[in-house]
Amino acid sequence: MTDKKEQITELEEVVIRFSGDSGDGMQLTGTLFSDTSALLGNDLATFPDYPAEIRAPQGTVGGVSGFQVHFGHSQVNTPGDYADVLVAMNPAALKANVKWAKHGGTIIIDIDSFTEKNLEKAGCVTDPLNQLGFRDFNIVRAPITTLTKESLKGLNLDTKSILRSKNMFALGMVYWLFHRPLEFTTKFFEDKFKKIPIIIEANKIVLKAGYFYAETIEALHPSYSVKPAQIEKGTYRNINGNTATAWGLLAAAEKSGLNLFLGSYPITPASEILQELSKRKDLGVKTFQAEDEIAGICTAIGASFGGQLAVTTTSGPGLSLKSEAIGLAVITELPLVIVNVQRGGPSTGLPTKTEQSDLLQALYGRHGESPLVVIAASSPSDCFHYAFQAAKIALEHMTPVILLTDGFLANGSEPWKLPKMEDLPKINPPLVEAGTVDYQPYQRLNESMVRGWAIPGTKGLEHRIGGLEKMAVTGAVSYVPENHQVMTIEREQKIDRVVDVVPDLEIMGDQDSGLLMIGWGGTYGHLYTAYRELKKEGYNFSFAHFNYIKPLPKNTHDILSGFKKLLVCEINLGQFANYLRMKYQDLEFMQYNKIQGLPFTVIELKEKIISLLEEQ
Amino acid sequence: MRNNNMAEDCIYTAKDFKSDQEVRWCAGCGDHAVLNAVHKVMAEQGFPKENYALVSGIGCSSRFPYYMNTYAFHGIHGRAAAIASGLKVANPDLHVWVVTGDGDSLAIGGNHFIHVVRRNIDLNVILLNNQIYGLTKGQYSPTSLEGQITKTSPYGTIESPFHPGELVIGAQGKFFARSLDNNVKLTIEILHEAANHKGTSIVEVLQNCVIYNDKAYAAITDKETRADRQLFLKHGKPMIFGKDNDKGIVLDGLRLKVVKLGENGINEKDILVHDAHQPNPILHLMLVNMNYPEFPVALGVIRAVKATTYDVKLEDQIEKVKAGSKIHTMNDLLYSGNVWSV
Numbered sequence: 001m002t003d004k005k006e007q008i009t010e011l012e013e014v015v016i017r018f019s020g021d022s023g024d025g026m027q028l029t030g031t032l033f034s035d036t037s038a039l040l041g042n043d044l045a046t047f048p049d050y051p052a053e054i055r056a057p058q059g060t061v062g063g064v065s066g067f068q069v070h071f072g073h074s075q076v077n078t079p080g081d082y083a084d085v086l087v088a089m090n091p092a093a094l095k096a097n098v099k100w101a102k103h104g105g106t107i108i109i110d111i112d113s114f115t116e117k118n119l120e121k122a123g124c125v126t127d128p129l130n131q132l133g134f135r136d137f138n139i140v141r142a143p144i145t146t147l148t149k150e151s152l153k154g155l156n157l158d159t160k161s162i163l164r165s166k167n168m169f170a171l172g173m174v175y176w177l178f179h180r181p182l183e184f185t186t187k188f189f190e191d192k193f194k195k196i197p198i199i200i201e202a203n204k205i206v207l208k209a210g211y212f213y214a215e216t217i218e219a220l221h222p223s224y225s226v227k228p229a230q231i232e233k234g235t236y237r238n239i240n241g242n243t244a245t246a247w248g249l250l251a252a253a254e255k256s257g258l259n260l261f262l263g264s265y266p267i268t269p270a271s272e273i274l275q276e277l278s279k280r281k282d283l284g285v286k287t288f289q290a291e292d293e294i295a296g297i298c299t300a301i302g303a304s305f306g307g308q309l310a311v312t313t314t315s316g317p318g319l320s321l322k323s324e325a326i327g328l329a330v331i332t333e334l335p336l337v338i339v340n341v342q343r344g345g346p347s348t349g350l351p352t353k354t355e356q357s358d359l360l361q362a363l364y365g366r367h368g369e370s371p372l373v374v375i376a377a378s379s380p381s382d383c384f385h386y387a388f389q390a391a392k393i394a395l396e397h398m399t400p401v402i403l404l405t406d407g408f409l410a411n412g413s414e415p416w417k418l419p420k421m422e423d424l425p426k427i428n429p430p431l432v433e434a435g436t437v438d439y440q441p442y443q444r445l446n447e448s449m450v451r452g453w454a455i456p457g458t459k460g461l462e463h464r465i466g467g468l469e470k471m472a473v474t475g476a477v478s479y480v481p482e483n484h485q486v487m488t489i490e491r492e493q494k495i496d497r498v499v500d501v502v503p504d505l506e507i508m509g510d511q512d513s514g515l516l517m518i519g520w521g522g523t524y525g526h527l528y529t530a531y532r533e534l535k536k537e538g539y540n541f542s543f544a545h546f547n548y549i550k551p552l553p554k555n556t557h558d559i560l561s562g563f564k565k566l567l568v569c570e571i572n573l574g575q576f577a578n579y580l581r582m583k584y585q586d587l588e589f590m591q592y593n594k595i596q597g598l599p600f601t602v603i604e605l606k607e608k609i610i611s612l613l614e615e616q
Numbered sequence: 617m618r619n620n621n622m623a624e625d626c627i628y629t630a631k632d633f634k635s636d637q638e639v640r641w642c643a644g645c646g647d648h649a650v651l652n653a654v655h656k657v658m659a660e661q662g663f664p665k666e667n668y669a670l671v672s673g674i675g676c677s678s679r680f681p682y683y684m685n686t687y688a689f690h691g692i693h694g695r696a697a698a699i700a701s702g703l704k705v706a707n708p709d710l711h712v713w714v715v716t717g718d719g720d721s722l723a724i725g726g727n728h729f730i731h732v733v734r735r736n737i738d739l740n741v742i743l744l745n746n747q748i749y750g751l752t753k754g755q756y757s758p759t760s761l762e763g764q765i766t767k768t769s770p771y772g773t774i775e776s777p778f779h780p781g782e783l784v785i786g787a788q789g790k791f792f793a794r795s796l797d798n799n800v801k802l803t804i805e806i807l808h809e810a811a812n813h814k815g816t817s818i819v820e821v822l823q824n825c826v827i828y829n830d831k832a833y834a835a836i837t838d839k840e841t842r843a844d845r846q847l848f849l850k851h852g853k854p855m856i857f858g859k860d861n862d863k864g865i866v867l868d869g870l871r872l873k874v875v876k877l878g879e880n881g882i883n884e885k886d887i888l889v890h891d892a893h894q895p896n897p898i899l900h901l902m903l904v905n906m907n908y909p910e911f912p913v914a915l916g917v918i919r920a921v922k923a924t925t926y927d928v929k930l931e932d933q934i935e936k937v938k939a940g941s942k943i944h945t946m947n948d949l950l951y952s953g954n955v956w957s958v
Contacts, residue, residue: 039956237955247949254946261706263698281934282941283949286705291731295698298691298728302671302702305689306710310702328692418955421947456669456687456703456710464635464681466690467674476637477682 008179008225013072015080016174018167019097020089021058022051022065025167029087030067032171036184037071038238038415041228044071045380045525047079047412047599052268052351059121064096073227075532077379077525079412081601085177087170089113089144092122098134106138106221108173110166112145140220142213144169151209152202161199165206172210179225182207234417241380241409242269244416245313245339246276248387250283251419253309255388256395256427260285261308263299265292265318268351269407270341273313293321297338301325304334305465307431307455309391313339316358317348319365319402326400327366330491332465333442333451335394335429339387342406342522344597353597354407356521357572362402363550363579369488371495373397374549376404376521381416383409386547388424395429397498398450404549406522406571408599434458441465441475449494498551505553509535509542515612516563518589520546520576523600527569530605539613546576557584565612567592569605626662630655633665635685646797646823647676647744651683653800654713654742657807658686663711670713671700673720676751676825677744680715694725697732700739708927711811714741718759719749722778726758733787735926736815740807743780743820744797748829766828780820781904781918785897791817792904793917796837797824802848802915809917815925822913836913845908849916854887857912864888865911872902874911892920 016033020026027048034046049066056063070080082102088094090113101107109129119127129139148166175182186204193199214220239247253260262285264274278287286303290296297312304310314322319340329336342358344350362374373393377386383405390403432439432452441463442451454461463475471478472486507516508531519527524545531543544559546552560566560580568577569592577589592608594600633655641647658668668686672678674693681688687710691699696714704712721729721743732739748766749755756766756773759780763772784792791813795803803821810817822833836845843859855865862877864887875882894900900919907913943949 035954041958231958233958235951235955235957237950237953247946250949251946259706261702263702280943280949281937282943283946284934284938286930286934288702288705290698291727294695295701295728295731298695298698299702299705301691302689302699302704303706304702305699306669306703306706308706310706324692325695332689418950421945421950456707457666459664459666462666462685462687464684464688464690466672466681466688467692468690 008223009221011224011226012074013070013076014085014178014224014226015068015070015083015102016085016087017066017068017083017097017100018087018170019064019066019093020167021093022053022055022063023058024065024089025164026065026067026089029167029171030069032185032188033174033180034069034071034413035238036175036180037069038236039184040180041231042071042226043074043076043229043231043415044069045076045079045412045414046070047408050352057121059090059092059118061092061096061122064093066093066097068100071226073229075229076414077529078599078602081603085174087174089167089170090122091119091124091128094128095122095124098128101137103136106140108140108142108170110144110170111141112143138221140217142173147209147213148206151205155198155202155205157198157202161202165202168203168206169210169213172207173214176211176214177220177223179223182211231415232417236415236417238413239381239384239416240411240413241377241383241405242272242341242411243276244381244383245377245387245403245405246273248384249277249309249311249337249391250280250285251384251421251424252388252391252395252427253285254421255424256309256391256429258307258309258395258429260311261300261303262287262311262313263290263296263303264288264313265290265296267293267315267318269343269410270313270315270318270339272410273339273341293318294325297322297325300336301329301332301334304329304336305332305456307453309395310335311337311339311391313341315341315343316345316361319358319361323366326372327368327370328467329400330366330370330372331467331470333398333491334400335398335453336400337387337390337394338400338402339390340402340404341410342404350597352407354522354599355572355595355597356406356523356570357575357595358404359549359572359575359579362404369492371492372399372550373401373495373498374404375401376547376549377409378521378524378545378547380409380412380414384416392425392427393498393501395427396450397448397494398430398453399495404521409522429453431455432458432461434460436461439463440473442470443473444490448497448500449490496551499554502548502551502553504555505544505546505559507542507544507559510540511542511562513540513542514563515541515565515567515609516560517541517543517609518546518566518568520549520570523569523571526600526602526605529602530609533602534606534609539610541609541613549576549579552583560584560587565590567608567612569600571595571599626664628659628662628665630659633658633685635683637682639683640679641676642827644826645676646746646821646825649797649800650742650744650803650821650823651680653803653807657804657811660808661711661811667710668713669703669710670715671696671703672715673725674751675717675720675749677715677717678720694720694723695728696720697725697728697739697741701732701735701737704737704739705927705930708738708931712739714739716741716743718743718745718747718757718780722758722780722783730783730787733784733789733816733818736790736923738814738816738925738927740810740817741819742807743818744823745780745820746823746825746829747832748825750825750828754828779905780818782901784818785901785904785919789818789919790815790921790923791917792820792900792919793817794820794822794904794915796822796833796915798837799915806917809920813920815923836908845912847906847912847914849890849892849903849914849918851890851892851917851920854884854889856884856887872906872911892917893922895921
């Protein structure tokens with residue numbers, strides 16, 4: 001055995017991709033590795049890549065589940081483009097993921113799974129390991145299945161349980177490779193399997209077996225180390241976008257003094273928000289799993305009429321179903337948060353993949369003139385902030401707000417510096433007090449044009465609202481032609497005035513660099529990483545990212561008009577670019593689009609920017 | 617502010633529940649009588665006026681909210697049950713009423729209708745069944761009779777109609793009652809029972825649309841013959857009907873049968889006694905499906921079975937979870953579990 005200490009190589013950042021059959025436990029393996037790295041002080045970002053089928057036929061490419069983690073000594077904003085280390089538990093996993101492995105990188109495979117039968121299931125005509133392309137990689141052919149069985153021989157465990165723990169063998173190998181301690185993971189086993197000591201024991205044995213195996217064989221590069229990142233002082237936790245969204249809503253409920261009501265219907269990739277909030281009865285949350293998407297939003301509208309912070313959560317197809325009811329919330333001017341976790345569309349599309357293609361639906365996907373506020377989160381952890389903001393704006397401006405996240409943010413996770421509740425702003429909805437004389441439901445109260453919110457149960461404020469056009473001020477049903485115009489304009493202006501609480505657009509880089517890269521929502525991590533790396537490499541351009549879509553920040557035109565070239569990058573065919581074109585007809589926008597159900601890669605963004613800069 | 621138990625302190629008359637809006641239903645429409653009954657029942661129930669909320673969907677009947685001087689919400693087509701569910705769950709101290717129609721609740725809103733019944737949320741639902749689409753001017757509805765000629769069935773419908781009572785029982789409904797628009801006394805009596813019942817109460821009102829489906833119920837409402845064609849059910853009372861109170865309902869094997877008292881040795885003892893509280897729905901199902909000419913149509917409270925409501929179960933669960941949890945504030949949650957300090 002060589003002296004390990006002397007051969008540790010320090011790395012700035014590393015990307016690892018764990019892949020296997022959807023029953024192989026790759027999500028757990030990746031999560032355990034990420035947690036350990038986060039506790040060691042690395043900055044990191046993760047992204048799971050799993051099939052829509054719960055258990056696609058075993059061993060097929062369709063059933064491959066992957067989990068990528070990017071961790072580093074410096075700032076990490078994306079899960080990484082290509083993997084330095086790819087773990088593939090079977091031929092299908094290798095076939096599906098080899099395109100994500102960095103040339104010259106390491107591929108760890110379970111050689112026991114490369115049987116003729118499995119190769120056939122994976123649709124491989126010849127053994128991919130014999131193909132030319134694989135010469136570029138350092139391939140570690142580990143007999144993972146055999147050694148897992150061997151190490152558990154002494155335990156009285158059934159074959160199924162034995163095979164189920166082979167992912168821990170792979171994890172053990174990767175832990176050795178990156179010089180990670182095992183304690184956090186063994187602690188996890190002890191908590192998770194408290195009631196089945198034999199499983200704790202088995203997992204510990206296999207994890208260590210993998211670790212020692214990696215140490216023993218010479219095929220692996222001597223261990224690497226990635227030092228802790230320079231991280232701001234504070235208390236942290238790993239959080240994914242869906243949990244952060246749920247918690248942002250909870251925080252808004254606490255800050256507004258209202259109960260949180262969620263009316264929702266399960267849909268990938270948004271269900272986790274409903275699941276997370278269902279746990280929070282201890283904070284008084286009422287979750288209502290409705291019979292369909294329409295009932296999800298309609299119960300929320302009822303709860304909003306009833307004086308609660310009302311929310312509905314969904315993904316694209318569900319947003320379509322909710323359109324009519326969103327219009328009802330617009331005309332009744334009730335606060336409502338609609339969270340849309342975007343996925344690949346149209347129709348059922350790509351349920352587990354990410355996309356930004358619901359932007360125009362969020363803005364305009366309703367009949368009639370039906371304005372509302374649209375905002376977008378840009379990282380897994382800032383889903384907390386934007387969910388909080390969505391609720392704050394909804395409550396203080398008496399309007400529905402659509403919060404756009406996406407599958408990438410929803411499932412991706414990163415360390416998050418925890419806020420203190422006392423540092424968050426208070427939320428002040430325009431509640432009408434009992435005893436108010438001559439309450440008029442549609443009387444506009446102030447500059448922001450909100451109407452007063454009178455809660456059923458409050459004496460003396462009995463009133464009727466609904467979907468028919470309202471008379472200005474009184475809210476009585478009105479078919480008066482001129483009144484309809486007045487009310488239509490008032491509803492639009494009310495949303496326009498939300499601009500007063502929208503922070504100014506900030507740009508990174510020089511105002512006069514000539515090229516502005518523009519993004520919105522979930523692409524932030526990739527765009528920012530491309531920007532940072534190119535700046536480091538000496539390229540001169542600027543970057544602006546939007547979270548507030550409607551209304552746009554006040555200074556948007558001022559900023560944009562200072563650049564000769566404007567490049568809008570988005571995961572759709574150009575919806576935000578077209579929106580900006582409509583708003584700013586004096587400006588010209590270029591587009592960079594990708595629509596594969598996948599995030600941008602930093603590499604392709606950099607190539608695009610470089611090509612534009614070289615044109616100049 | 618939301619006190620449920622102030623009934624005795626609040627003296628109201630029906631007038632207190634009328635809004636200042638002009639009622640725009642057609643002259644002779646059955647909805648007028650139902651509106652008056654609701655005003656009267658709400659006044660007599662005596663809860664503070666601000667604790668009533670009425671929700672409707674779309675259709676003629678759904679214009680109801682504008683004629684109320686309570687909190688009220690005019691929703692969108694079919695969704696009244698869902699909106700009302702959210703309102704009641706959010707604010708369980710309110711007395712939430714729903715007014716809907718056969719198109720609103722049994723066609724476009726069918727899904728919400730069966731699920732609100734299944735969940736047993738404490739709502740009082742008035743289902744005005746005129747067997748036609750009125751507001752859209754005369755197309756057939758899911759309760760229109762097979763063969764009925766309407767604008768969209770010029771050769772007669774070829775669809776089998778829903779029977780609301782059957783649907784309610786199929787959805788595990790705990791309360792179902794039936795009235796007639798022109799029998800205000802019965803409607804008031806039933807609405808009181810519906811209001812007092814904890815859980816989803818469905819009250820079907822057979823309602824005449826004078827314009828598009830006039831005389832739909834004439835066979836059972838005609839003054840001359842109605843006593844023989846209507847059966848008023850009362851819990852604990854025998855199922856006797858007829859102009860001369862000489863007819864009754866008996867169970868004959870697995871089906872109901874109309875018998876004449878005094879004939880073939882039948883006397884009052886042989887007649888079925890109505891048990892609205894019986895959880896087993898078999899007999900209730902037979903009663904809701906009785907129809908003229910073979911049977912009289914059953915009116916009154918057909919089924920009223922006690923069960924814990926969704927809203928009560930939810931509040932109980934929240935209290936229980938709160939008591940057993942270490943998390944009481946957002947800060948508790950944020951800093952719980954796997955956190956680390958840098």
